[in-house]
Amino acid sequence: MFDALFADVADEALLGVIEQAAREEAEASARRLAAIAELTYRTVDDDDERSRRAFDLWAGTATQVGAALNVGHRRASAQMCIAMALRDRLPRVAALFCQGRISARVISELTWRTHLVDDARVIAQIDADLADKAVSWGPLSEHKLTGAIDAVIDRYDPDAVRRAEDRLRDRDFRVGAHEDGAETTTVWGRLMAADGVVLERRIATMINQVCDNDPRTIGQRRSDAAGALINGNQYLPCRCGSPDCPAADTAAPASNIVIHVIAEQAALDAAHTDIAETLTTPAETAETSAEEPAAEVRESAAEVSDSTGAECADSLDREPVPALKDTGLALLPGSTVMPIPALAEAIRAGAKIKPLWVPGDDPEPHYRPSARLAQFVRARDMFCRFPGCDVPADRCDVDHSVPWPYGLTHPSNLNCKCRTHHLGKTFPNGAEVWAERQFPDATITWTAPDGRSYTTRPGSRLFFPSWNTATAGLPPPPPIPPPDPARSAKIPQRRRLRSAENAARIKAERAENHSARARNEGTAAKPPAGILPGTIGGPDDALDDEPPF
Incomplete structure (x- = not known):
């Protein structure tokens, strides 16, 4: 059309x-x-x-x-x-x-x-x-x-x-720019002169700790050293891969900041393959690049030169297109795609890998969900579940769809809401009540004050459609009494x-x-x-x- x-x-x-x-x-x-x-x-x-x-x-x-x-x-x-x-x-x-x-x-x-x-x-x-x-x-x-x-x-x-140009003259430090890709993040700003000197010397000390066979450029080492500092580390591990490296005793990186990356098994396999390939010795790399790829190129060229254009077109009509290898998907908070090389870098730097816990049928006995249950709900929802809202789940509250204690602390009754929509649902303005109904597959049907209905589905369904996030169905809640009039005293005020x-x-x-x-x-x-x-x-x-x- x-x-x-x-x-x-x-x-x-x-x-x-x-x-x-x-x-x-x-x-x-x-x-x-x-x-x-x-x-x-x-x-x-x-x-x-x-x-x-x-x-x-x-x-x-x-x-x-x-x-x-x-x-x-x-x-x-x-x-x-x-x-x-x-x-x-x-x-x-x-x-x-x-x-x-x-x-x-x-x-x-x-x-x-x-x-x-x-x-x-x-x-x-x-x-x-x-x-x-x-x-x-x-x-x-x-x-x-x-x-x-x-x-x-x-x-x-x-x-x-x-007058933005005047404000830019003041001290500032910014992370991220609109032209950033998925692999890296831009960082820029102005520091006090003394702080700048300290930062420069600390980074120089860290990049001098690695051996001469480290495959990274000086610029890449500076970037990785700054990342190590941000994570609370004072050492930059060497990447030469040799067991005889003089810097092999450098302390492994550690950080008290935890970022959860959701990755399919195929993405992890591809990342481990990338790590294995980059850990080959320089001699092995040189030998491989000098012989094996060249032979493969010559063989492919010979196959193409033996076929005419008509024969190629005819073969495309008869033979199915070969399926491309699926390297899987890894996502940072906020649904930013994490490329396989970046995932490999994170694993190489000490990132821990563990399967995502899947909840059972039984609800938890307390109002506040456990850490692993909250992590499952955030991984499933990925965003605030209110219609149109795109606040990342790691910045949202985990809320009971049917209020506690009438609604259970169970994934079929829990979803992510940003603080604004959480307040709006908990403390509505008079008759402006938004009703929500959550289903076991985490689909939520919202009913607006004027009767309009909206449906939202968990964000994981967009990126990992094969992941079955459905959980057990829950019995209907008991009759919920009207809110206590004294509850209005708890409404947060400006x-x-x-x-x-x-x-x-x-x-x-x-x-x-x-x-x-x-x-x-x-x-x-x-x-x-x-x-x-x-x-x-x-x-x-x-x-x-x-x-x-």
């Missing part, structure tokens, strides 16, 4: 179809955000006492939006922020969006980069200016787009321009409203921007106290009127 959708459209008309589809896509996005804004407007109220709960009215609405869009809680909350910004702060831009004249990509940047403007008259002027210009910004690159938006903001409210927290963050970031701008201009860094040069509007007195982002 897809390939025939526009088969009858003339070549010269296809570009017009693409343009129209892009406009309709923007219009549909605008309708979705307008509906989200209306729902948020109707359900979130700072005057409601439930807004002071840890799982407040905003979180409850984000839960429903996330389930409807099949996205996580943070992404749903971000959609609500964009929607409310268009409704309350950028109405002229929103009108163009509804007409399909601005893309969702540009809208996302506009709402984010104007978030620090805290004066109603200033944001109205910026909205008008952006509406005049943003229609032509679709083709701009990300860098040019942010520059164009910041140029408009800087005209009226310089302290509202997000120290201050979400809107107040948002206003405080805006005020702090504006003050930081003002200080950075003052340093760049060589002036005294005083907090803004009124109308700044080049702005329109009044004093900083509108913070409490910000939407509860």
